[in-house]
Amino acid sequence: MGKPTGFLEFERENSLAIDPKERIKNFNEFHTPLSQDKRKAQGARCMDCGVPFCQSGMTIKGATTGCPLHNLIPEWNDLIFGDNWDQAYKRLLKTNNFPEFTGRVCPAPCEAACTSGINSSPVSIKENELSIIENAYENGFVEVKKSKVRTGKKIAIVGSGPSGLAAADQLNKRGHDVTVYEREDRIGGLLMYGIPNMKLEKSVIERKVSIMKEEGVNFVTNANVGVNIKVAKLKKEYDSIILACGSSNPRDIKVPGRQAKGIYFAVDFLKSTTKSLLNSNLQDSKFISAKGKKVIVIGGGDTGNDCVGTSIRHGAASVTQLEMMPKLPDQRAENNPWPEWPRVCKTDYGQEENIAVFGHDPRVYQTTVKEFVANEAGEVCKVKLVKLESKKDKETGRIKMVEIPGSEYEIEVDLVLIAAGFLGSENYVTKAFNVAVDGRTNVLTESGKYKTSVEGIFVTGDMHRGQSLVVWAIREGREVAKEVDFSLIGYTNLE
Known part of the structure; x- marks a missing residue:
């Protein structure tokens, strides 16, 4: 700890965001980094607590608090303050393969657990992390490092999301x-086509993948294992196989009128935009367009927010975002103390942009779809909505959302985007490998292990644990690597 009074002397300062009305003119990242002197001051705010909850990676009441990768946060915060950027980069890489990804898209459970956050603003850990890796690229600290000794063991990884990478x-x-x-x-899985360009520019992924290629990793695209790549071929050619296919089944909204045209899953909407953006800067028109349309986004999470921001960039006439649950409080409630994940209302970039363009928050709480209405051409034109209230189930004691009788109403709509989360792995993959799955269709393993029911086949990431955070995917990727390494060599020195 280089500055014992740092948290008293310096206020939290975040990188500046481009004005919403300006940034919606393109799909570029829109934050301007702080100067190096200001970033050093942010590093000085870290007190190297006796118990660094920021790196704990605990699960409390079903939510993550602290970094699941156990990043050495106090160490590299102090190194930033001391202007030792090269060493900070080396310490960061000890636990995190891809800080250029997590520094952009992670929701920062580390900051939720920061001790400074008890009665002040937490340390800007996420931005400090991003500054370390970007400084490393700018100053030539990032080098291609090839393994000098090769084992001759061959491993196939199915899926190139954060866990597979x-x-x-x-x-x-x-x-x-x-x-x-x-x-x-393209390589990247969820990172490439599930996260919009304004949150994670795809050149960032390509930059890292290029280094991995130089270091010896082989990548094969347009390879749909179980379809155009036979499982028997992989089993014959490789000593071990890792399934890292993600949690790829989107949750549907099964109500009357679902078959109407103009209703899409969020992942298809976002993917089509990113692919067209990369291929032609949206000039090929091969994407689901929201231009001039009244859009409804079903789902209040991060993916729903991404749909709001993307729709506004398309030029939507209006955007409404439905959230089944009540609005969260603006401040921590008494029953949600530190270091639990703060269950508070967050206005994200897409919602900020909707407020700037249309003058109101797009979110409508405690509301769900009761029916889709189509016109004579079979296109969705209206949505029947119903208000919800929370009630305790007499049998289970759980709180659930139920319809309020007589609260139905209709709104006009041209485009519906379903962002209701994901249910589990896709069965054509699990059936092709003949691996056992649990009741949620996640691939079954022993608790804390990654070996499947089939010899030589392992699983990792969302396909293993269910829909989760990028940082959890990276942790699982590191852990499955240790297990595979041990199975092949008889010991492992991977961290």
């Missing part, structure tokens, strides 16, 4: 020959 990076560093199979035309 983390496993590939670790196993390649260990000296194994790793090939990553991706069914899409």
Whole structure:
């Protein structure tokens, strides 16, 4: 701890965001980094607490608090303050393969657990992390490092999302020959096509993948294992196989009129925009367009917010975002104390942009769809909505949302985007590998393990644990790499 009074002397300061009305003119990232002197002051705010909850990675009441990767946060905060950026980068890489990703898209459970957040603003850990990795790229600290010793063991990884990439990076560093199979035309999985460009510019992914290629990882795109790539071929050619296909089944809204045209899953909407943006800067018109349309987004989470921001960039006539649950409080409630994840209302970038463009928050709480109404052409034109209230179930004691009788109403709509989360893995993959799954269709393993019911086949990420955070995916990728390494060599020195 280089500055014992840092948290008393310096207020939290975040990077500046471009004005909403200006940033919606493109799909670029829109934050301007702080100067290095200001960033050093932010590093000085970290007190290297006796018990650093920021790096704990605990689950409390079903939510993560603290970093699941156990990043050495107090160490590299102090190194930032001391202007030792090279060493900060090395300490960061000890636990995190992809800080350029997490520094942009992670919801920062580390900051939720920061001790300074008890009665003040938490340390700006996420932005400090991003500044370390970007400074490393700018100053040539990031080098291609090839393993000098190769084991001759071959590993196939199915899926190139954050978990698959983390496993590939670790196993390649260990000296194994790793090939990553991706069914899409670009590497990155969720990072590439599930997260919009304004949150994570795709050049950031390509920059890292390029380094991994130089270090020896093989990537195969347009390779849909179980369809155009046979499982028997992989089993014959590789010593181990890791399934890292994500939680890919979107949750549907099964109400009358669902078959109407103009209703899409959020993942398809976001993917089509990103693909068209990368291929033609949206000039090929091969995307689901919200231009001039009245849009309803069903789902109040991060993906729903991404749909709001994307729709506004398309030029939507209006955007409404439905949230089944009540609005969260603006401040922590008494029953939600630190270091629990703060269950408070957050206005994210898409909602900020809706407020700037249309003059109001797009979210409508305690509301769900009762019916989709189509016109004569079969296109969705109205949505029947119903208000909800919370009631305790007499049998289970759980609180659930139920319809309020007589509260139905209609609104006009041209485009519906379903952002209601994901249910589990896709069965064509699990059936092709003949691996056991649980009741949620996640691939079954022993608790805390990654080996499936089939010899030589392992699983990691959302396909293993269910829909979760990028930071959890990276942790699982690192852990499955240790298990695979041990199974092949008899010991492991991976961290």
